[in-house]
Amino acid sequence: MTLNLNEMIAKTHTTPLGNIHYWVSGSIKPELPTLVLLPGLTADHKLFDKQVETFEDRFNLFVWDAPGHGASRPFNLSFDMKQKTVWLNEILQKEGISKVVFIGQSMGGYVSQMYAELFPERVAGFISIDSAPLQRKYLSKAEIWMLKHCEPMYIMFPWKLLIETGSKGVATSQYGQDLMREMMLSYDKESYVRLAGHGYRMLAEAVELNLPYKLSCPVLLICGTKDKAGSSKRYNKAWSNAEGYRLEWIEGAGHNSNTDLPEQINKLIENFILEVTTDK
Secondary structure: OOOOOOOEEEEEEEEOOEEEEEEEEOOOOOOOOEEEEEOOOOOOHHHHHHHHHHHOOOOEEEEEEOOOOOOOOOEOOOOOHHHHHHHHHHHHHHOOOOOEEEEEEOHHHHHHHHHHHHOHHHEEEEEEEOOOOOOHHHOOHHHHHHHHOHHHHHHHOOHHHHHHHHHHHHOOOHHHHHHHHHHHOOOOHHHHHHHHHHHHHHHHHHHHOOOOOOOOOOEEEEEEOOOOOOOHHHHHHHHHHHHOOEEEEEOOOOOOHHHHOHHHHHHHHHHHHHHHHOOO
């Protein structure tokens, strides 16, 4: 399974800790919005294969292998979420990308919120796919502690069991499970566990910064009804109720809901883009 990149160009951004690989539309049309597709922790650009296939001829697109993920290896895992977001901004500015609508799945949704905190004027909209809020008020001390100590628990699991539970735990469709398995198998156990541990610690530290993380742009929350990742469903309910954000439940989809029911997700994305880009 490979990403349909017919209309996109592979590029590299150099940082002191490693190179970031990303793909961008061959010709950025300034009159069109740019969809910035940010995969979740341990997933790579292939997570958005079905979205690229649908939208590459209609919008400007950007998708990356986040630092330490996929082709963006080797990478020194000593960065925090702020630094990761600054690198993302450097890339977008280098590409002359504006009118940005972030579509972040899980960890990608957290990075989107950090971006909106640091560079609010550059964000035209945010779609959260099976992610959760970064605001400190939503997480208990115990939940933050758990995020910081995931790595030792992962180490105890045999690699085959991690792959089995990891792929079946995030998706309900055969396509989604096979795709996650493929992405996991691009790592060995040691590198996978190290990457996951770093990601969860980075998330906990971003929450502990206790920044406002207030979104001044239009927001759409999407969550699968079969999402078993942590407390994702509970967080989304609380997030929607507290902030008034629209929440769309995807019946039967798991944590990677955009791979389980891509047509439904793509329709929601399309409608959201039309809403935020229509002249008022």
